[in-house]
Amino acid sequence: MPLKKPEALPKIPKTRKKLPASFLENIPQKKEDKVEYNCHAFFFYDRSLKKQYYVLRLDTVVNFGSFSYSITYDAVKSKKVIDIVILGLKADINFLPDASPAESDVMFEDLFGEFTVNIIKQDGCVNSAVYDFNIFKKEILLKNKFIPTKQNNRLFCDFFTAPDLNSISSEFDR
Numbered sequence: 001m002p003l004k005k006p007e008a009l010p011k012i013p014k015t016r017k018k019l020p021a022s023f024l025e026n027i028p029q030k031k032e033d034k035v036e037y038n039c040h041a042f043f044f045y046d047r048s049l050k051k052q053y054y055v056l057r058l059d060t061v062v063n064f065g066s067f068s069y070s071i072t073y074d075a076v077k078s079k080k081v082i083d084i085v086i087l088g089l090k091a092d093i094n095f096l097p098d099a100s101p102a103e104s105d106v107m108f109e110d111l112f113g114e115f116t117v118n119i120i121k122q123d124g125c126v127n128s129a130v131y132d133f134n135i136f137k138k139e140i141l142l143k144n145k146f147i148p149t150k151q152n153n154r155l156f157c158d159f160f161t162a163p164d165l166n167s168i169s170s171e172f173d174r
Helices: 020-025
Strands: 036-047 051-065 068-077 081-092 100-108 113-121 127-133 139-146 157-161
Touching: 020 113, 036 113, 036 127, 036 139, 051 068, 051 081, 081 100, 127 157, 139 157
Parallel strands: 036 157, 068 100, 081 113
Antiparallel strands: 036 051, 051 100, 068 081, 113 127, 127 139
């Protein structure tokens, strides 16, 4: 007995993309503080595009030996707040395995002044820092690191500046 021939393709429901605000509403489980991620801030000049970027590099504390991973994220910038939601890890193509942390660069073009950077995990934990970006003085200052008051919130991310990674356009030399 032959199977019935379908007249049209079946419709697959679309998944909804969660906004960073919905992750902030989650209440995390109670766990102890453990630093899992680092956030480094630095300047990066792309010579091929001739653009100056402000980079927030997320990387893991743990090194992975067999595969090369990158961190998947969703970043939203509002007036003076940057929310970065860590969604998970993605395996990259790697021909030579090497022990290295998972990392991703979050690039912005127009940061000047003080910005609050919120790193948000999917379970609802939030770690924050206040950075002062100044391209004319060629410096990024880490003003404050803090854990926002929230039920069961814990430390999972440490914040740094990385002046050794800076590359600045000659346009800003004065």
